[in-house]
Amino acid sequence: METQNPETLYNRLGGARGIEALVDDIIERHMTNPAVKxxxxxxxDDSVHFSEVRKNLIEFLASGTGGPERYTGKDMPAAHRGMNISEGEYMHVIDDIMAAMDKHHMDEQTKKDVLFIAYSLKETMVNL
Ligand code: HEM
Known part of the structure; x- marks a missing residue:
């Protein structure tokens, strides 16, 4: 029988502080990944806009994994429409997320749970 971790995904990601650190790492990886930078x-280039996007990413991950935060950014199609994001770019963004989770010593089940959520959102972002 499979054992289930009773902790919420939010807690396994380290709560508010863990998620903030994770998002900063993910952003840093996107900024240097040749496929998506x-x-x-x-x-x-616009520090006010950068802070807003960073805040929205933190809120999105926190509220989507069971945290008390409320997401106040755009919905996924609205945030990505007009970018014509390819499947390949999407996979690179997921790779960056997984690499950041490795750096933060997150376990395989937690990585799988995030991967599942990320993958389930794909159709709301690619080729729009
Ligand atoms: C798991 C996949 C992804 C998630 C969960 C995600 C989530 C988000 C969120 C929450 C925002 C903030 C929206 C706002 O500020 O209102 C955002 C913005 C953005 N995303 Fe994604 N995203 C994903 C994949 C991608 C991919 C694959 C690309 C392109 C390669 C991308 C490019 C962007 C860009 C450029 C912005 C900033 C838009 C702006 O300047 O306002 N995202 N994303």
Whole structure:
């Protein structure tokens, strides 16, 4: 029988502080990943906009994994429409998320849970 971790995904990600650190790492990886950096580097040019996107990413991950935070950003199609994101770019973004989780010593089940959520959102972002 499979054993289930009773902790919420939010707690396994380290709660508010863990998620904040994870998102900073993910952003850093997107900014240097040759396959997607051209998408993300321009956000850095406007520090107010950068802070807003960073805050929205933290809220999105926190509220979507069972935390008390409320997501106040755009919905996924609205946030990504017009970018024509490819399947390949999507996989690179997922790879960056998994690499950041490895760096933060997150376990395999926690990585699988995040992967499942990320993958289930794919159709709301690619080729729009
Ligand atoms: C698991 C996959 C993804 C998730 C959960 C996700 C989530 C988000 C969220 C929550 C925002 C903030 C929206 C807002 O500020 O209102 C955002 C913005 C953004 N995303 Fe994604 N995203 C994903 C994949 C991607 C991919 C594959 C790309 C392109 C390669 C991408 C490019 C962007 C860009 C450029 C912005 C900033 C848009 C702006 O400047 O306002 N995202 N994303």
């Amino acid at each position: 051209s998408r993300f580097l321009p956000i850095k």
